[in-house]
Amino acid sequence: DVIDVRGLVEEGLFTYDPGFVSTAACESQITYIDGANGVLLHRGYPIEQLAEKSDYLEVCYLLIHGELPTAEQAEEFRSTVKNHTMIHEQLRNFFNGFRRDAHPMAIMCGVVGALSAFYHDTMDFSDEHHREIAAFRLMAKMPTLAAMCYKYSTGQPFMYPRNDLDYAGNFLHMMFGTPCEPYQVNPVVAKAMDRIFVLHADHEQNASTSTVRLAGSSGANPFACIASGIAALWGPAHGGANEAVLNMLLEIGDESRIPEFIQRAKDKSDPFRLMGFGHRVYKNFDPRAKVMKQTCDDVLKELGCENDPLFRIARELERIALEDPYFVEKKLYPNVDFYSGIILRAVGIPVSMFTVIFAMARTIGWFSHWHEMVSSSYRIGRPRQLYTGHTARDYPSK
Numbered sequence: 266d267v268i269d270v271r272g273l274v275e276e277g278l279f280t281y282d283p284g285f286v287s288t289a290a291c292e293s294q295i296t297y298i299d300g301a302n303g304v305l306l307h308r309g310y311p312i313e314q315l316a317e318k319s320d321y322l323e324v325c326y327l328l329i330h331g332e333l334p335t336a337e338q339a340e341e342f343r344s345t346v347k348n349h350t351m352i353h354e355q356l357r358n359f360f361n362g363f364r365r366d367a368h369p370m371a372i373m374c375g376v377v378g379a380l381s382a383f384y385h386d387t388m389d390f391s392d393e394h395h396r397e398i399a400a401f402r403l404m405a406k407m408p409t410l411a412a413m414c415y416k417y418s419t420g421q422p423f424m425y426p427r428n429d430l431d432y433a434g435n436f437l438h439m440m441f442g443t444p445c446e447p448y449q450v451n452p453v454v455a456k457a458m459d460r461i462f463v464l465h466a467d468h469e470q471n472a473s474t475s476t477v478r479l480a481g482s483s484g485a486n487p488f489a490c491i492a493s494g495i496a497a498l499w500g501p502a503h504g505g506a507n508e509a510v511l512n513m514l515l516e517i518g519d520e521s522r523i524p525e526f527i528q529r530a531k532d533k534s535d536p537f538r539l540m541g542f543g544h545r546v547y548k549n550f551d552p553r554a555k556v557m558k559q560t561c562d563d564v565l566k567e568l569g570c571e572n573d574p575l576f577r578i579a580r581e582l583e584r585i586a587l588e589d590p591y592f593v594e595k596k597l598y599p600n601v602d603f604y605s606g607i608i609l610r611a612v613g614i615p616v617s618m619f620t621v622i623f624a625m626a627r628t629i630g631w632f633s634h635w636h637e638m639v640s641s642s643y644r645i646g647r648p649r650q651l652y653t654g655h656t657a658r659d660y661p662s663k
């Protein structure tokens with residue numbers, strides 16, 4: 266049941282909802298989640314079907330435009346994205362200002378926000394055409410910037426994008442290619458990367474998307490809004506979970522130690538949680554996790570690491586947790602990030618880049634929500650508070 270409080274506010278109604286557990290902040294036509302039944306739809310299409318039949322750029326088109334593209338529209342869309350993959354040469358200088366060991370998410374917060382310093386035309390986004398260009402710039406430049414973060418950390422030269430490759434293949438090339446040795450794209454690996462992008466593309470009003478909407482509600486430009494989403498995504502309770510999962514699996518180290526970690530997760534005096542378990546909305550299963558697990562199987566088989574000890578620990582951890590009354594009663598199931606880290610590690614992507622890859626993929630979701638909001642009438646977001654401080658008091662006499 267939905268109670269619309271808009272008209273009641275004037276009469277003095279005030280709701281208190283920490284964590285926005287039951288408060289809708291907007292109407293949206295982009296993504297639907299039925300947490301009780303493990304359903305995720307983008308514009309009405311089930312995520313399982315999109316993961317099987319579409320690639321990431323088609324899903325981007327769907328999220329922005331509301332319909333799947335025809336073959337001709339998809340071709341035009343892909344080629345326009347490719348026109349925007351380069352970044353301004355001066356933006357390269359930003360990287361030199363960071364320490365080599367800076368976390369790539371710290372760099373991403375800075376360089377994506379800095380895009381607004383290069384595209385003044387997008388400052389006036391009242392025009393639909395300018396919004397569209399901003400979308401292309403973001404989709405196209407995020408992989409370039411993400412790969413540059415990695416190259417900067419390893420001291421290798423930045424690689425220019427290759428527009429003869431598809432979206433995922435080009436990203437892998439910019440990550441792993443060098444001027445001396447071109448990267449040979451493995452189609453199974455590229456397909457898995459593309460699927461990771463599809464599964465992370467949007468997830469309605471999560472913390473980072475809500476942050477983007479809130480920033481956008483003040484009229485901030487799209488690049489600044491996306492940078493705010495990147496900052497919100499970074500935390501381990503949200504996008505940082507994929508990094509935290511892998512670190513946890515490495516810390517467990519051996520299947521024999523799983524019960525010890527399960528026990529710690531149940532102990533309320535220990536802040537430890539099983540990373541990659543639980544979700545605010547999914548209380549049955551996360552449909553993305555199922556697809557991710559299958560993709561994980563495919564990639565490990567292709568790369569000949571089916572017996573990867575971390576994958577064995579992950580599978581056993583999942584099995585034990587799903588039989589444990591604590592996790593069953595609290596409806597804690599593996600979420601999308603439980604298996605994504607194992608795939609990324611097998612592909613050779615360092616742990617510190619995991620959340621950056623999530624940010625790349627989610628950029629289209631953030632953009633679509635911002636675009637939906639600014640395309641109709643909207644009010645500045647202004648949450649209220651329940652004040653629990655001092656009542657008014659006089660300044661003490663000296």
Ligand code: ACO
Nearest residue numbers: 501502503504506530538539540541542543544545595600
């Ligand atoms: N391990 C152990 N216990 C847990 C876990 C976990 N992973 N997750 C929740 N719980 C317990 C809590 O301790 C709490 O117990 P209590 O009722 O006895 O106090 C109960 O389950 C409810 O937990 P909340 O934190 O209130 O649930 P909330 O909906 O606020 O949080 C969240 C959801 C943040 C995802 C949480 O499950 C969590 O921290 N999981 C681990 C981090 C993670 O994997 N995040 C990725 C989310 S998916 C994404 O962003 C793409």
